[in-house]
Amino acid sequence: MTTQAIRKTRNPEQTRSDLLDAAYTEILESGYQAASLERILANTSVSKGALYHHFGTKRELGLAVIKEVIAPQLAARWFAPFTEHDDPLASLQRILEEKIRTADESVIRYGCPLNNLIQEMSPLDEEFRRGLQQILELWVEVMATALADGQQAQKVRADVAPKEVALFIVAAIEGCVGLGKNAQSVEAYQRCLRQLQLYVQSLAA
Amino acid sequence: MTTQAIRKTRNPEQTRSDLLDAAYTEILESGYQAASLERILANTSVSKGALYHHFGTKRELGLAVIKEVIAPQLAARWFAPFTEHDDPLASLQRILEEKIRTADESVIRYGCPLNNLIQEMSPLDEEFRRGLQQILELWVEVMATALADGQQAQKVRADVAPKEVALFIVAAIEGCVGLGKNAQSVEAYQRCLRQLQLYVQSLAA
DNA sequence: TTGACAAGATACCGCTTGGTCGGTATCTTT
DNA sequence: AAAGATACCGACCAAGCGGTATCTTGTCAA
Numbered sequence: 318m319t320t321q322a323i324r325k326t327r328n329p330e331q332t333r334s335d336l337l338d339a340a341y342t343e344i345l346e347s348g349y350q351a352a353s354l355e356r357i358l359a360n361t362s363v364s365k366g367a368l369y370h371h372f373g374t375k376r377e378l379g380l381a382v383i384k385e386v387i388a389p390q391l392a393a394r395w396f397a398p399f400t401e402h403d404d405p406l407a408s409l410q411r412i413l414e415e416k417i418r419t420a421d422e423s424v425i426r427y428g429c430p431l432n433n434l435i436q437e438m439s440p441l442d443e444e445f446r447r448g449l450q451q452i453l454e455l456w457v458e459v460m461a462t463a464l465a466d467g468q469q470a471q472k473v474r475a476d477v478a479p480k481e482v483a484l485f486i487v488a489a490i491e492g493c494v495g496l497g498k499n500a501q502s503v504e505a506y507q508r509c510l511r512q513l514q515l516y517v518q519s520l521a522a
Numbered sequence: 523m524t525t526q527a528i529r530k531t532r533n534p535e536q537t538r539s540d541l542l543d544a545a546y547t548e549i550l551e552s553g554y555q556a557a558s559l560e561r562i563l564a565n566t567s568v569s570k571g572a573l574y575h576h577f578g579t580k581r582e583l584g585l586a587v588i589k590e591v592i593a594p595q596l597a598a599r600w601f602a603p604f605t606e607h608d609d610p611l612a613s614l615q616r617i618l619e620e621k622i623r624t625a626d627e628s629v630i631r632y633g634c635p636l637n638n639l640i641q642e643m644s645p646l647d648e649e650f651r652r653g654l655q656q657i658l659e660l661w662v663e664v665m666a667t668a669l670a671d672g673q674q675a676q677k678v679r680a681d682v683a684p685k686e687v688a689l690f691i692v693a694a695i696e697g698c699v700g701l702g703k704n705a706q707s708v709e710a711y712q713r714c715l716r717q718l719q720l721y722v723q724s725l726a727a
Numbered sequence: 728t729t730g731a732c733a734a735g736a737t738a739c740c741g742c743t744t745g746g747t748c749g750g751t752a753t754c755t756t757t
Numbered sequence: 758a759a760a761g762a763t764a765c766c767g768a769c770c771a772a773g774c775g776g777t778a779t780c781t782t783g784t785c786a787a
Contacts, residue, residue: 426645498645
């Protein structure tokens with residue numbers, strides 16, 4: 318016989334979304350493997366029963382965080398701006414300028430959630446890897462397409478290989494975040510992105 | 523009363539070094555937090571008592587791996603080649619060419635031990651962060667010095683800022699490894715490094 | 728109004744984890 | 758040879774982990 322501390326009103330979608338948010342934060346702070354379900358529950362005042370009602374395993378929760386939290390977040394912050402104009406280099410410069418301007422301690426502290434999970438999980442779990450890879454490929458594709466369009470519009474040098482350069486730029490971005498994170502220095506992060514800006518500039522026709 | 527399975531001959535240095543090697547591998551495969559002491563012991567046939575004789579805590583073992591295994595390894599593979607010649611860009615191209623040529627599944631599978639630990643540990647443990655930062659700073663410094671020397675010798679464009687560019691190159695390298703790791707694709711890794719080569723080439727006077 | 732099911736609660740479980748501790752064997756010193 | 762320090766052994770421990778079982782309660786269609 319148990320007395321239950323019942324939530325007044327039910328709201329399964331809210332519960333699910335609360336769990337995803339808390340899990341996202343916990344994973345960002347501790348990594349996936351070290352993420353504690355107990356801690357996630359404590360931060361949501363959701364019960365373990367509710368958690369396992371919505372997600373079959375910790376793994377499922379982690380995969381859902383990738384698909385439903387991280388992917389949309391990156392899409393909004395990095396992909397979307399490209400589709401707005403016909404000069405991809407200008408778009409990219411604007412994005413980078415924005416990142417440099419708004420860089421603060423929170424970005425530098427925990428780094429890029431995508432990159433964090435890549436380094437930790439991609440050798441350990443094939444499904445995690447594929448989820449992350451999907452985001453990465455979309456990112457590269459969006460950028461490559463924009464670069465190719467830019468070539469048509471004579472804004473981008475004809476000798477650049479769009480896919481290759483897009484891949485490199487994504488790599489450089491992740492690298493910059495990573496270095497800034499370890500230096501715990503907003504300034505180092507900004508200096509690194511500035512060099513990337515110079516590189517992007519050199520791609521102009 | 524316990525009967526002990528004694529090692530015929532004592533060899534503390536060997537034991538310590540065995541532990542460091544096994545810990546390095548375990549950390550590379552699982553990350554630091556998920557690294558299991560039991561598994562390390564199983565791979566070394568060293569007893570738990572011996573481990574805790576040489577290292578006070580798991581943390582000490584991890585820090586020792588950074589200082590005594592990862593740091594020298596990176597120094598040998600990435601720093602040393604710079605001091606050999608007076609044309610830093612040529613040195614760098616040679617290093618990158620070598621990396622592209624010898625890229626194999628093992629590099630792509632587990633990525634860069636330095637980068638892995640950065641993403642996982644730098645927000646969680648200040649001493650880990652400092653140990654990793656020391657390696658990073660040395661790397662950047664070696665490269666920056668080489669670039670500055672290259673400017674003196676008129677081999678490097680006068681308008682490049684050595685420290686900034688060195689930082690960016692290190693970031694780009696880590697980024698390339700990271701992307702290759704998640705793509706599980708030697709080819710993606712190579713393509714990414716090729717773009718870095720083109721960038722390095724553009725620095726020539 | 729009621730039956731069926733979704734949603735949520737909580738006590739509990741087996742297992743692994745990093746770490747401890749009393750003890751023993753070997754090596755060095757005197 | 759005695760003694761003291763160093764190296765090593767392995768049983769044990771508390772805590773935290775992800776996961777399960779069993780229960781109650783809210784919701785809504787029939």
